[in-house]
Structure formats: C-alpha cells, structure tokens
Amino acid sequence: MNREQFLNALRKALQGMEPDEAESVIAYYSEMIDDRMEAGMSEEAAVKAMEPVKEIAGRVLEEGGFSDEKQRKESDAERQEIRRPAENIKEVFIQAEGKRVRIVSDDDADGVTLHYRIGNGDIFRLHEEEGVLMLEHKLRPVSSFVNERSDENVTLESIIGGIGRFLSSLGDRVASGGFFGNEAPENEIEVVLPRSFFGRLRVSTSNARISVGQLVCGQEVSLATSNGRITLEDIECTRGITCVTSNGRISLADVNAESAHLSTSNGRITLQDVFVHGMLEAHNSNGAIEAEDTGADQCLHLGTSNGRIAVEGISSPDIVLKTSNGAVTGKIRGQKQDYTVCSATSNGTNSLGSFPGGGKALRVNTSNASISVDFAAEE
Structure with a gap:
C-alpha cells in the first residue's frame, strides 16, 4: 500500500466525522508519513510502519465521540463560548499548554469568538x-489533585488519591489524542x-499545532509552539508575520505580508505563493526548505x-540560499545578467x-552537496 492508498482508505473509514475534522486527521497522518520519509524511510516502509487503518479510524471516532451520540451531545454541552465585539479588540492573545489552536474567519462575523472545552x-x-x-490555559499541576478541598488535611491517603486522580486525568488526555496526537x-x-480583523494576533502553545486560514489582518501576527507544526493559508497581513516552532513544520501558502520571519528545527x-514587501527570512536546522512562486x-x-533547499520561481533583489550537507536546486525568476x-x-558540483552582473545579488552556499540553480525568464 502506498501513501495515497493509505490516506484514501483512512478518509473512507472516517466518514462518520465532519469533513473538516476528518481532513485534519488525514493531514496529521500524512505529515507523519512525510516525517518518516524525511528520516530516510521509503514510502512503502513508512506506510507499512503505520497502525492499521481500521485501528486508527476506530480510535479516532471513539475519542471524538462520533461512535456514541450521547457522548457527542455531552461533549457539545461542555463547549465554552466567549464573544466580544471586534471593534473593542486591539489584540487577541492565546496562551496554552498542550492545546492546538485553530484560527478561522467568518464572512458574517462581526465579533471575536473563542471556543474551547474544559477537561x-x-x-x-x-x-x-x-x-x-x-x-x-494551563494544565493542572499534580499538587492540585492532592488536595481538591481547601479544608481537607493533607495525608498520605490524600496524596496517593491525588496522584491517582492526576494519572487518571493524564490518561484521559492521552486517550483523547494525547499531547502529540491531539486530534x-x-x-x-x-x-x-x-474576515478582516484589524487587531494584533498572538498565539503561544506547546506540543500542539497552530493553524490560521482565510484572514486579512491589520496588525502583527505572532505564532509560537513546540513539537507541532504551524500552518498559514490565504493570509493578507499589512504588518509582519512571525512563526517559531521546533520539531515541527512551518507551511505558508497564498500569504501576502509586510515581512515574514520563520524559524524551526527538525x-x-x-513556502508557496508567498510575497512580502520587506524581508523574508526562513531559518531551519536538520530540515529542508522549499519555496515556490515566492518573492x-x-x-x-x-x-x-x-x-536541502529547493526553489522554483523565487524573486528578490537580494537572495541568499545557504545550507550544509544538503543540495541547493531550482530556478530563480529573472535573467542571469x-x-x-x-x-x-565543497565535495559537490x-x-x-x-560572476558579476546586474544590481541584484544572489549568494548560494553549501557543503558536501551540489548546487544546481538556473534562471527562468519572467512570464
């Protein structure tokens, strides 16, 4: 079974879910396959190492409450909702631990709405x-489970009971998607x-992903996480965008901003269809950088x-492509002169x-790998 067959089979097995939630699960397992292939596994080996589709789908449907209508309704009943008029909000700041953050727009919305569930x-x-x-948002510390009532004396029995409640809570979290599955x-x-928000947007979480889609933002967008990916799609920002993560991917598609600063590792x-009016910086370690139609x-x-660094149709008056132990390949938009x-x-072709040329600058450096870069005339 190849990657496409595996994901199609999983999509079919998740038919009981809402389409957008199912696609979120598909994207998670697609990235898991990508990560294994980047680590050196073949596509076939990466797919073979995955859990059986039936087991994944069964667990996801059960954890999401889709296999039990009563459980689903109870989950919906616990949903918290906060609404505020958009004109009163200069900044939205989400600070969380182990929670994924999803930011979406609504053409009919005239306010800011927060949705979350309290576990x-x-x-x-x-x-x-x-x-x-x-x-x-914070995860409850283990000490809070030891003495849940302020008038209760702390005894060995209460400590053991509190640790038990903490482990039970931890088990529930892992069972419902864990710190890394998180679905x-x-x-x-x-x-x-x-759709057009004129305030600042700031998100900080950990061990979870951040996604932002279909938004026009009038102030800075700052996103930070760890052990999770950051995804931006269909974004127009009149100020700067900053994305920082580790052990996770950063993906920008159809993004227009004043500037962009991106940093990750592993x-x-x-970058696809990304354009900034100022500086675009992307820093990585132990991972590839791919840019297409980006300027x-x-x-x-x-x-x-x-x-490796792979580019296709990138443009700027000052381009720097620098790596080590990885090839640099692709095409620069414009004429060679x-x-x-x-x-x-070093140790590569x-x-x-x-060579000297026009007023634009192109610097390309690597080691222990080849450089294969050419120019393509602008259409």
Missing part, C-alpha cells in the same frame, strides 16, 4: 484589559474572527543545515558559479 486537567482564565482579549475536540482552542519549511521586495534569505552571483560548495 478535568485544564485550567482556563480569561483576561480583558485595554483592548487585549487573552485566553490563558480530539477537547484538545482544541478555536478562534473565529471577522522540520520542513514550505520579497527587499531580501529573501533561506538558511538551514543538514537539509540581472544578478551578481557568488556561489560555493556547482552549475551556477560566480
């Missing part, structure tokens, strides 16, 4: 001050914004280590060379 191991606090709407509804914070950075008015800097080129590698 046994969750602590949520809402802060509102000077136009900042902040939702803070169950109770592990998500959803932010619904108007994960891929992919920057000032400078475009792509840097990684132990990973438009650029002054400086390139070098270099089809680009170095």
